[in-house]
Amino acid sequence: MSADTRTAAIVAASGFSSKLGKMIDVAEGGMLWTLSPTSDLIGNPVMRALHGGAVTAFLEFACGVVLARQLDHDSIPRLISMNVQFLASMRLAPVIARPQVRRIGRRVAVAQIEAWQDDSDALVCTAQCEFLRRSD
Amino acid sequence: MSEFADAANIIIPWSAELGFRLLSAGDGLCSLRLPWRADLSGADGGIASGAIASLIDHACGTAVMSRLELVSIATLNLKIDHIRQPKARSQVTAWAHCYRISEIMTFVRAEVWDSDPDEVFAAAQGVFSINRRVVA
Numbered sequence: 212m213s214a215d216t217r218t219a220a221i222v223a224a225s226g227f228s229s230k231l232g233k234m235i236d237v238a239e240g241g242m243l244w245t246l247s248p249t250s251d252l253i254g255n256p257v258m259r260a261l262h263g264g265a266v267t268a269f270l271e272f273a274c275g276v277v278l279a280r281q282l283d284h285d286s287i288p289r290l291i292s293m294n295v296q297f298l299a300s301m302r303l304a305p306v307i308a309r310p311q312v313r314r315i316g317r318r319v320a321v322a323q324i325e326a327w328q329d330d331s332d333a334l335v336c337t338a339q340c341e342f343l344r345r346s347d
Numbered sequence: 348m349s350e351f352a353d354a355a356n357i358i359i360p361w362s363a364e365l366g367f368r369l370l371s372a373g374d375g376l377c378s379l380r381l382p383w384r385a386d387l388s389g390a391d392g393g394i395a396s397g398a399i400a401s402l403i404d405h406a407c408g409t410a411v412m413s414r415l416e417l418v419s420i421a422t423l424n425l426k427i428d429h430i431r432q433p434k435a436r437s438q439v440t441a442w443a444h445c446y447r448i449s450e451i452m453t454f455v456r457a458e459v460w461d462s463d464p465d466e467v468f469a470a471a472q473g474v475f476s477i478n479r480r481v482v483a
Contacts, residue, residue: 226388227395253360254405255419262361263422264404268397290396294426 215241221276221287231268241280244273246306253303261301266326266336270295270308274322274340277310288320288342295338304328306335320344362405365398369409375445377410382438392435399439399459400427403471406443407455411475414448418477423452425473433468437461452476 214222214237222232234252236245246269254262275287282288308326320342327334365387370378381387381394381402389395404422411420433439442464443457452474459469 225390225395226384226386227398228389230386231397251360251364254362254408255421256358256360257419260421262359262401262404263408263425264401265361267400267404267425267427268395271397271400286390289432290429292426292428293396293400294424295422296424297422300421 213237217280217285218276220285221279224286227268228272231272235269235272237276241277242309242311244269244308244310246308248303248306250303255300258300259303261303261306263295263297266297266301266306267293267295267338269306270310270324270326270336270338271340273308273310274324274338275342278312278315278320278322278342281312281315282320282344288344291319291341291343293338293340295336297336299333299335301328301335307331315344318344359405361401365401367402367405370440372409372413375410375414375448377406377413377443378440379406379409379443380438380440383436388436389432391432393433393437393461394439396429399429399433399469400425402439402441403427403443403457403459403469404473406441407445407457407471407473408475410443410445410455410457411448411453411477414445414453415477420453420475420477423474423476425471427469427471429469431468433459434461439468440464448477450477 252265310324447454457471458467
């Protein structure tokens with residue numbers, strides 16, 4: 212994984228994020244995320260398509276880390292709800308995503324993310340995540 | 348359905364990687380368990396939300412497949428509410444119900460619990476597309 216130190220620290224903080232983090236690179240000051248999937252992430256062996264759940268985990272993680280950075284937190288705020296749309300099936304090839312924090316309220320923060328494979332105009336999935344801000 | 352469980356774990360790489368265990372599947376229902384493991388853990392010691400998302404997606408897909416033969420399906424959208432954190436170091440179990448199915452799409456609900464099936468910690472709803480017949 213290549214990323215800035217804060218992102219790397221959040222990735223290293225838990226088992227699952229470390230596992231996913233091995234396949235993730237973060238560029239453009241934390242704003243451009245690339246998942247380079249191994250064949251472990253396949254969910255449909257006939258079509259050799261990526262598992263929707265694996266990609267969902269990547270999208271959620273990218274949103275959480277970008278929000279943590281904006282809030283100047285060392286850990287990801289608690290996820291309340293996530294809504295993900297798949298526009299096309301995803302091949303065993305890099306998935307590139309751009310997460311954006313849309314609103315930081317007093318209690319709830321909202322992030323959205325769009326992902327593509329070869330062509331940034333042909334999105335393969337989009338998602339919105341709502342997070343609970345730490346109650347401090 | 349133990350042969351089905353073995354087959355599912357062998358042929359779906361992401362399911363095998365996370366260690367899903369099929370408890371039952373049939374008639375549009377699926378019960379799928381994920382034992383706790385350090386590499387699936389979130390920052391608070393329970394199974395990470397990204398792994399929960401994968402479990403839900405997979406349970407929903409398996410519930411759908413239990414009503415179909417020789418077709419390929421894909422997640423169109425999925426909404427997951429994380430009602431509370433799962434207990435630390437606890438296994439989690441997803442129950443999915445494919446409650447409506449047509450030629451081209453199908454609608455699924457799922458709930459996830461840790462120690463008590465009456466106290467779910469995550470709930471989800473999704474739509475899957477039914478793509479085409481797979482040549483056996």
